[in-house]
Amino acid sequence: AQSVTQLGSHVSVSEGALVLLRCNYSSSVPPYLFWYVQYPNQGLQLLLKYTSAATLVKGINGFEAEFKKSETSFHLTKPSAHMSDAAEYFCAIWGESNYQLIWGAGTKLIIKP
Amino acid sequence: NAGVTQTPKFQVLKTGQSMTLQCAQDMNHNSMYWYRQDPGMGLRLIYYSASEGTTDKGEVPNGYNVSRLNKREFSLRLESAAPSQTSVYFCASSEQKGTEAFFGQGTRLTVV
Numbered sequence: 001a002q003s004v005t006q007l008g009s010h011v012s013v014s015e016g017a018l019v020l021l022r023c024n025y026s027s028s029v030p031p032y033l034f035w036y037v038q039y040p041n042q043g044l045q046l047l048l049k050y051t052s053a054a055t056l057v058k059g060i061n062g063f064e065a066e067f068k069k070s071e072t073s074f075h076l077t078k079p080s081a082h083m084s085d086a087a088e089y090f091c092a093i094w095g096e097s098n099y100q101l102i103w104g105a106g107t108k109l110i111i112k113p
Numbered sequence: 114n115a116g117v118t119q120t121p122k123f124q125v126l127k128t129g130q131s132m133t134l135q136c137a138q139d140m141n142h143n144s145m146y147w148y149r150q151d152p153g154m155g156l157r158l159i160y161y162s163a164s165e166g167t168t169d170k171g172e173v174p175n176g177y178n179v180s181r182l183n184k185r186e187f188s189l190r191l192e193s194a195a196p197s198q199t200s201v202y203f204c205a206s207s208e209q210k211g212t213e214a215f216f217g218q219g220t221r222l223t224v225v
Contacts, residue, residue, distance in 0.1 A: 009153070032211045043117075043203060043216035044156075051211070090155065099144055099163040099210050100171065105155040 002027050004091050006104035014112045019063075019078040021107050023091035026072060032094040033074045034101070035065055039087045047089070050074060061085070086111045115139050119204050119217035126194045126224045134189040134220050136204030144207045145187035146171075146214065147179060149200040156203070162187055163210075194224045 007022040025031060033050040048059025055067045061084075065076045074091060091104040117138045126132055138145065147159040158171030162181040176198060178190045187206075191198060201221050205214040 034213060036216075041219075043218045044205075044214075045216070046213045049213055094211050099161055099169075100158055101146075101214055103156045105153075 002093060002096055002102050004093050004102050004104040006089075006091055006107050008107055009105065010108045010110060012110040012112060013081045015083055016080050019076070019081045019085065019109065021076040021089050021091075021109065023065075023074045023076065023104060024072055025074060025091075025093050027093060027096065029096050033065075033067065034092045035059065035063070035074075035076050036090045036092065037061075037087050038090065038106075044090065047076070081109075081111050083111050083113070085109055117204055117206055117215050117217040119202075119220050121220060122218065123221050124223070126191075126222065128195060128224060130194050131190065131192050132194065133191075134202055134204070134222075135186070136188065136217060137186045138204075138206040138215070139185065140206060140208070140215065141184070142206035142208050142215070143184070144209065145181065146205040146207075147177075147187070147189045148203045148205065149173065149198075150203060150219075151200050159189065159202075194222075196224045198222065199224045 003026045005024045035047040036044040038044045048057045050067045058064045063078045088106045088108045090106045092101045120135045143164045146161040148156045157173045160179040162168045165184045204217040207214040
């Protein structure tokens with residue numbers, strides 16, 4: 001069965017430090033992978049998506065993610081954290097046999113001044 | 114662009130009352146979804162509609178019904194609300210399988 005695992009329900013970094021949010025997936029077919037961001041009291045917004053065109057995917061707000069098939073990972077990074085990056089981040093993969101997105105549990109990113 | 118519009122934004126119900134959450138998208142998307150979001154549990158799929166005229170159960174369908182009224186609209190009905198249905202509800206749509214999903218701003222529902 002497909003699944004998405006996000007390591008760490010909360011990640012805390014200092015402003016200006018590297019952001020690394022981890023996502024591992026399981027899939028028996030080439031996956032379509034997504035990262036979404038949710039700011040407080042708002043809906044989810046797409047950060048970036050992997051659809052097999054390139055393994056390094058650039059998204060909005062300076063975020064990028066690298067698809068590594070050998071590690072079944074799609075980790076999200078940003079070189080320098082900003083206070084405005086404080087939010088919850090979700091990794092998701094399309095289901096193999098149905099019309100459902102399979103979601104990770106989410107990671108809350110906390111930025112320390 | 115309006116995108117995905119949900120109404121209402123906030124609602125308080127008494128146990129046993131019924132209500133319908135409305136969702137409309139203006140992107141001509143084929144697929145629509147209803148999720149609930151609870152603290153520490155991420156997003157859970159309630160129902161989805163892969164295309165106009167079809168609906169299917171998701172992970173947590175009990176206590177809910179849906180109607181895909183037309184290609185634009187997908188409503189979620191609570192027939193007899195229970196406190197366990199206190200949650201934030203999100204509607205989403207996508208063009209087809211494999212494409213990104215677009216989300217509404219959510220409905221915060223409290224059942225007392």
